[in-house]
Each structure stands twice: as structure tokens, then as C-alpha cells.
Amino acid sequence: MQTAINDMAIIDKINVNYLQSIKRLINEAELIIFDTNLTQDAIDYICQNFSHIPIYVDTVSGVKASKIEHNLNYLNCIMPNLNEAEILSGIHAKNDGDLSKIATYFHEKGLQNIYITRGKQGAYFSGMSNGEIHTEHLPALSGDIINANGAGDAFMAGLAAAQLSKMSLTNTLIFARACAFIAAKSEHTINPEMSQALVAEYMENNNE
Numbered sequence: 001m002q003t004a005i006n007d008m009a010i011i012d013k014i015n016v017n018y019l020q021s022i023k024r025l026i027n028e029a030e031l032i033i034f035d036t037n038l039t040q041d042a043i044d045y046i047c048q049n050f051s052h053i054p055i056y057v058d059t060v061s062g063v064k065a066s067k068i069e070h071n072l073n074y075l076n077c078i079m080p081n082l083n084e085a086e087i088l089s090g091i092h093a094k095n096d097g098d099l100s101k102i103a104t105y106f107h108e109k110g111l112q113n114i115y116i117t118r119g120k121q122g123a124y125f126s127g128m129s130n131g132e133i134h135t136e137h138l139p140a141l142s143g144d145i146i147n148a149n150g151a152g153d154a155f156m157a158g159l160a161a162a163q164l165s166k167m168s169l170t171n172t173l174i175f176a177r178a179c180a181f182i183a184a185k186s187e188h189t190i191n192p193e194m195s196q197a198l199v200a201e202y203m204e205n206n207n208e
Helices: 009-013 016-021 023-027 040-049 064-074 082-089 097-108 151-164 169-184 196-205
Strands: 032-035 055-058 077-079 113-117 123-129 132-138
Touching: 016 023, 016 040, 032 040, 040 064, 055 151, 064 082, 077 151, 082 097, 082 113, 097 113, 097 123, 097 132, 113 151, 113 169, 123 169, 132 169, 151 169, 169 196
Parallel strands: 032 055, 055 077, 077 113
Antiparallel strands: 113 123, 123 132
16 A cells, blocks of 8 residues: 545544443443544543443554543553554663563553554563563564555454453464464455454464
């Protein structure tokens, strides 16, 4: 992709009044995913009214990520890239060791889990459970990348699917990585070959 133009006006329709009108439906969800293209009021409403449901957030960009800054304690998981994580935390990662400093910043704000995507350097995870922090780094898969558009969304979808399937942490990372890699191997934003079976095949063949 060389150029893209997005008309985001429809996002404004997902306002507090609309969310209130479907509150019962939202409360039936096992998991909530939103990104920071939503308005600040909508984000605040979701976070402050549905934190009893795991909430996953794609931070979208460094600027838009600031919308969740005062809502971190309501969230189960955020998925920023490294640049977004640095901007939101105010910490510049000069080396891999600094990733733990970034993660600690978010945990101290009340966030449970953070997945930092790092492109060709893979993904970094840090999670807080029962007062203990668990971290893990998974390298990126090697292979030809045709189109990276949609890879981030596929990674988030993989995290959500793994959460609902109650996968282990390691398998969650491997599953999400496989989803992103499959997405990136297609010229389409959504790889038409994406399937549970294909993801399982990539997991089996790339389980380092």
C-alpha cells in the first residue's frame, strides 16, 4: 500500500447514547475489543461500565493511544507497537531490557497484560497476575511478506480467539503470531485462506 484515505465519520455514530442502547447486548459478551479511533467519551463509557468483561484495546497510533491513558486500570490487555508504547509510557526503549520498564509502567497504572508488537523483531508480552509479572518474547516468523496491512488486526484477533479458547500464554503468543504471519502473506488485507486449520499448521511447524 502506498496511499490510503480513511473516512472515519461513521465512528462518531458509536457514541455513548448508542452504547447505552445496546448495553444489555454488550453485557452478554465474553470479551470486548475496541481501538482508539472511538471518541474519548465512548472509550470512557466502555471502560467504566464494562470492566467486568475482559477489554482488549488496539492503540492504533501514538496520538490516539493517549485516549486510554486514564483508563488503563479498567483494561485487561492493550496491543501497541513499540513506538506507541514508548509514547504512551514516556520511556524510550534503547534495548530489550527497557521493554520491562515500559511494561512495569503500565502494570503500575493497573493494566493486566500488554503485548508490544515489534515487526521483524517479534512480539513482547508482560502480564501481571496475583502480584507477579510474567514476561515472554516471541521472535517473528521468517518468510516472504506480501502485504503487512491487516497483520496487526489478525494478531489482535488471534489474541482474542486464544483467550476465548483458554490457551496457555505461550500458545496464545504462537497462535497470534501465526495469524499475523498468514495475514501478511496475502495481497488482501484479510487473507481468504485464513482458517483455524491453517493457523494450527503454522503453530505446529513454528513452535520454537
